[in-house]
Amino acid sequence: MVEVFAVASGKGGTGKTTSTVALGMALAERYDVTVVDADTGMANLLFHAGLSEAETTLHDVLADDAAVADAAYERFGMTVIPCGTSLDGFRDADPTRLRDVVATLAADTDVILLDSPPALDSRAAVLPVVMADRIVVVLQPTIPAISDGLKVQEYATSYGTGIAGLLFNKVREDERIDDVTAKTERYFDGPTLAAVPETERAREARRAGRPLLAHAPDCAAATAYHRAADALSVDHGESGDVADRFRSAVIPETP
Amino acid sequence: MKLPRGTLRKSRVVSDPRETLADVLDRTVTGYAVFESQETLLLDADGRGVVTFEDGVPVLAYHTGTDRGGPRALADLAVPGPYHVSVFELDTADLATAHEAAELRVPPGMPAERLAGDPALADSTRRAAPDDRTPTTAQTADDHSAVEAFLENEEKIAAIREQAREEARARADEWDF
Numbered sequence: 001m002v003e004v005f006a007v008a009s010g011k012g013g014t015g016k017t018t019s020t021v022a023l024g025m026a027l028a029e030r031y032d033v034t035v036v037d038a039d040t041g042m043a044n045l046l047f048h049a050g051l052s053e054a055e056t057t058l059h060d061v062l063a064d065d066a067a068v069a070d071a072a073y074e075r076f077g078m079t080v081i082p083c084g085t086s087l088d089g090f091r092d093a094d095p096t097r098l099r100d101v102v103a104t105l106a107a108d109t110d111v112i113l114l115d116s117p118p119a120l121d122s123r124a125a126v127l128p129v130v131m132a133d134r135i136v137v138v139l140q141p142t143i144p145a146i147s148d149g150l151k152v153q154e155y156a157t158s159y160g161t162g163i164a165g166l167l168f169n170k171v172r173e174d175e176r177i178d179d180v181t182a183k184t185e186r187y188f189d190g191p192t193l194a195a196v197p198e199t200e201r202a203r204e205a206r207r208a209g210r211p212l213l214a215h216a217p218d219c220a221a222a223t224a225y226h227r228a229a230d231a232l233s234v235d236h237g238e239s240g241d242v243a244d245r246f247r248s249a250v251i252p253e254t255p
Numbered sequence: 256m257k258l259p260r261g262t263l264r265k266s267r268v269v270s271d272p273r274e275t276l277a278d279v280l281d282r283t284v285t286g287y288a289v290f291e292s293q294e295t296l297l298l299d300a301d302g303r304g305v306v307t308f309e310d311g312v313p314v315l316a317y318h319t320g321t322d323r324g325g326p327r328a329l330a331d332l333a334v335p336g337p338y339h340v341s342v343f344e345l346d347t348a349d350l351a352t353a354h355e356a357a358e359l360r361v362p363p364g365m366p367a368e369r370l371a372g373d374p375a376l377a378d379s380t381r382r383a384a385p386d387d388r389t390p391t392t393a394q395t396a397d398d399h400s401a402v403e404a405f406l407e408n409e410e411k412i413a414a415i416r417e418q419a420r421e422e423a424r425a426r427a428d429e430w431d432f
Binding site: 010011013120121123126130140141142143144145146147148150151153154155158159170172176179180183184186187198 | 416432
């Protein structure tokens with residue numbers, strides 16, 4: 001029983017990793033959640049989950065040097081699969097093996113969140129969106145972020161991946177966010193899950209190497225992430241089906 | 256808008272105008288940048304956007320395709336990249352005549368907000384701006400309504416989506432998805 005979500009945004013700086021970890025923690029109150037750093041070129045998740053010292057990471061798994069279980073860490077009520085930061089690790093990692101990793105994880109969890117690269121310019125960057133059942137699009141209320149979010153949506157739907165919803169992040173008080181979300185929703189196939197206010201707490205949490213929901217569980221942004229998790233309806237596929245689907249997905253090896 | 260050509264300092268393709276705006280601010284460039292979208296399929300992609308700077312802070316914006324200036328020119332230019340960007344340096348005196356055109360002016364932080372979508376860069380730009388360039392309340396409101404104006408431009412959004420779908424399809428073949 002599992003659904004795979006790619007947390008995606010067309011551009012960087014939207015707070016995607018903060019959002020992935022926060023959604024993961026909020027969903028972990030109801031589901032067994034696994035969070036995977038699928039941004040293999042720019043690992044970030046480890047710094048948010050207190051795993052900067054992690055010895056075995058997804059890079060080792062993708063290089064066929066370790067089993068998935070060896071790169072899985074129980075943190076903050078979730079299973080976290082971090083990526084490493086070394087260039088060698090990135091070079092040796094074969095991103096197309098990610099589908100096997102997801103298939104393996106799918107057997108034993110309810111929700112998989114893939115923290116996806118903030119780009120659409122390579123097969124590795126788009127792979128998480130292709131593999132996911134649905135995507136959560138992280139947006140800021142700015143023209144570039146929304147137009148890049150639209151691009152991510154079109155890629156997703158072109159590859160048969162659904163849209164679970166929109167998460168507006170780093171929203172400032174003076175922005176008329178209700179008007180913006182209402183107008184944005186007309187172009188997206190999913191609802192707005194929440195508008196998360198910009199907060200200094202998120203930066204503090206990142207510096208402390210802790211998820212926002214652990215660092216400042218009662219701040220307005222944390223409350224908004226809980227709202228987003230509540231608004232996210234999780235559709236369970238059968239684990240076996242999902243595992244088979246990932247294993248049989250036609251994704252050729254990197255030339 | 257007429258500008259002397261100046262000295263070419265940079266000419267390159269960037270995926271995001273943020274790079275250029277941050278670099279110009281860092282190096283306190285006085286002069287102008289010419290942005291040309293590489294995406295000819297998009298509406299408003301014909302023509303070039305010009306942004307002038309004084310000590311790294313944006314002053315004017317003009318779009319040669321739509322012949323619009325000020326905040327509207329930035330909206331015209333706000334299409335997905337990549338862009339070809341050329342940065343030219345000038346003396347402040349060379350910009351004086353052009354900078355008299357009040358209708359082409361933009362608030363200091365607006366290009367970073369609209370073209371780069373980077374509120375932090377917009378904040379640093381505003382901090383670097385001289386006091387007499389602090390935006391009025393009306394300009395701040397205009398900045399917010401720009402996102403709404405963009406969302407009301409159904410044709411432009413349909414074009415962005417269509418282009419992304421075509422790109423996704425072409426890449427599906429290329430990547431064999």
